[in-house]
Amino acid sequence: MTKPYYACDISQTLETEIGTGGLTAAAFAAALEQAEGAVDRLKQKHAAGDLMLTRLVSERDDLDALKVFAASLIKDTTDLVILGIGGSSLGAQALAQLTGWGLPGYNPAAGRPTIHLPENLDPLTFERLLAACDLRSTRFLTVSKSGGTAEPLTQMLAAMSAIEKAGGGEYLKQHFFVLTSPGDQNPLRKVAESHGLPILDHADIGGRFSVLSNTGLLPAELLDLDGEKLRLGAASTLEATLTDEKSPVALCAATTVGLLEERGVSLSALTSYDDRLQRFGLWFRQLWGESLGKEGRGLTPLAGVGPVDQHSQLQLYLAGPNDKLHTIITRDVKGEGPIPVSDYAAGPLSAYAGTTMGDLLDAEQRATLATLAQNGRPARHLNVASLNEESMGALLMHFMLETILVADMLGVDPFDQPAVEEGKVLARTYLAESGRSAT
Numbered sequence: 001m002t003k004p005y006y007a008c009d010i011s012q013t014l015e016t017e018i019g020t021g022g023l024t025a026a027a028f029a030a031a032l033e034q035a036e037g038a039v040d041r042l043k044q045k046h047a048a049g050d051l052m053l054t055r056l057v058s059e060r061d062d063l064d065a066l067k068v069f070a071a072s073l074i075k076d077t078t079d080l081v082i083l084g085i086g087g088s089s090l091g092a093q094a095l096a097q098l099t100g101w102g103l104p105g106y107n108p109a110a111g112r113p114t115i116h117l118p119e120n121l122d123p124l125t126f127e128r129l130l131a132a133c134d135l136r137s138t139r140f141l142t143v144s145k146s147g148g149t150a151e152p153l154t155q156m157l158a159a160m161s162a163i164e165k166a167g168g169g170e171y172l173k174q175h176f177f178v179l180t181s182p183g184d185q186n187p188l189r190k191v192a193e194s195h196g197l198p199i200l201d202h203a204d205i206g207g208r209f210s211v212l213s214n215t216g217l218l219p220a221e222l223l224d225l226d227g228e229k230l231r232l233g234a235a236s237t238l239e240a241t242l243t244d245e246k247s248p249v250a251l252c253a254a255t256t257v258g259l260l261e262e263r264g265v266s267l268s269a270l271t272s273y274d275d276r277l278q279r280f281g282l283w284f285r286q287l288w289g290e291s292l293g294k295e296g297r298g299l300t301p302l303a304g305v306g307p308v309d310q311h312s313q314l315q316l317y318l319a320g321p322n323d324k325l326h327t328i329i330t331r332d333v334k335g336e337g338p339i340p341v342s343d344y345a346a347g348p349l350s351a352y353a354g355t356t357m358g359d360l361l362d363a364e365q366r367a368t369l370a371t372l373a374q375n376g377r378p379a380r381h382l383n384v385a386s387l388n389e390e391s392m393g394a395l396l397m398h399f400m401l402e403t404i405l406v407a408d409m410l411g412v413d414p415f416d417q418p419a420v421e422e423g424k425v426l427a428r429t430y431l432a433e434s435g436r437s438a439t
Contacts, residue, residue: 008248021376031258087207147188233393
């Protein structure tokens with residue numbers, strides 16, 4: 001069996017460990033039996049080849065085409081703007097942060113362009129981005145599985161207009177690249193073909209589950225991350241889930257549903273003790289909320305980063321309603337960072353003598369878990385020795401598989417989003433009305 005890339009401890013969700021806020025032995029046993037049934041159905045779908053997500057982790061051939069496409073994107077490029085939203089962007093952002101992207105002090109690797117992921121549709125932000133880039137050496141990658149997602153299409157049209165005004169209208173195929181599905185009814189593909197823009201076929205997988213497909217791995221390649229290692233880590237989580245009745249994924253799914261049904265715990269709060277997992281939290285929030293919130297069922301996702309959110313949320317978590325299941329992700333940080341010069345860490349600061357920043361972060365990680373337990377607040381602990389492609393792939397797969405198992409246990413379809421589609425249809429109606437009034 002492949003070695004695990006993270007450790008999982010669910011003991012602090014149990015009544016025997018934290019008291020009446022935890023799961024009773026009977027409720028946990030019943031929930032674990034439910035989870036095992038969901039795993040059996042997952043095995044059947046995997047064996048039949050029905051789930052692209054579980055097939056992807058063993059594939060490698062698609063990575064070659066991805067590398068070729070990426071090379072053309074970064075050639076002579078200073079700035080690369082990736083246009084997408086939701087699942088077409090959040091997974092890429094989660095992977096990008098492995099390199100430090102989006103964090104203070106980040107600089108792209110030598111020979112790599114500056115990557116921009118302007119996910120939100122704020123016109124002022126987008127105008128400022130275009131004004132800050134040298135449009136002569138800026139490339140745009142539009143990502144949309146359906147080819148009809150309004151936000152990235154609107155951004156692409158604005159960028160095309162900017163390139164046209166800058167005198168580059170006849171060179172659009174050197175500035176714009178597209179990742180979208182095949183199909184005659186795909187509007188983005190039609191536009192790309194009419195202008196001769198390079199196209200890479202989008203893998204046949206829904207956006208919020210697509211981070212290990214070319215939707216996530218193309219941006220990862222652009223940032224010099226190893227897609228094969230990401231899939232290797234994901235494969236280790238999948239293997240454990242399919243072969244071990246008490247795998248971390250099955251145990252976590254059991255605690256999620258068990259606490260919901262026995263204690264009414266309806267919020268899932270993810271706190272990560274590594275800055276590079278900030279966007280991972282936002283990716284989780286979409287995955288969890290959009291996959292499970294249906295038919296009056298579901299659990300509300302919350303995302304935070306420690307220790308900063310200890311100072312903004314922990315008071316509520318410890319003394320407010322006991323309606324949250326906490327998942328704490330930590331990394332082995334003890335000893336990281338410089339030891340302060342002894343003359344500075346003296347007198348009133350002597351408590352810090354001989355300690356590093358990593359020592360304090362390690363103490364705060366452990367203290368948060370212990371304090372939650374002492375206050376009867378259920379918490380799961382996921383720990384990675386180091387945060388790299390393998391461990392990130394393993395964590396991504398953990399939460400995607402847990403989402404699928406929990407959806408099975410709640411009796412909802414994790415892969416659709418009917419309520420979201422209602423809003424999209426109405427937005428298009430309002431947009432059409434706006435266009436008619438303007439003319």
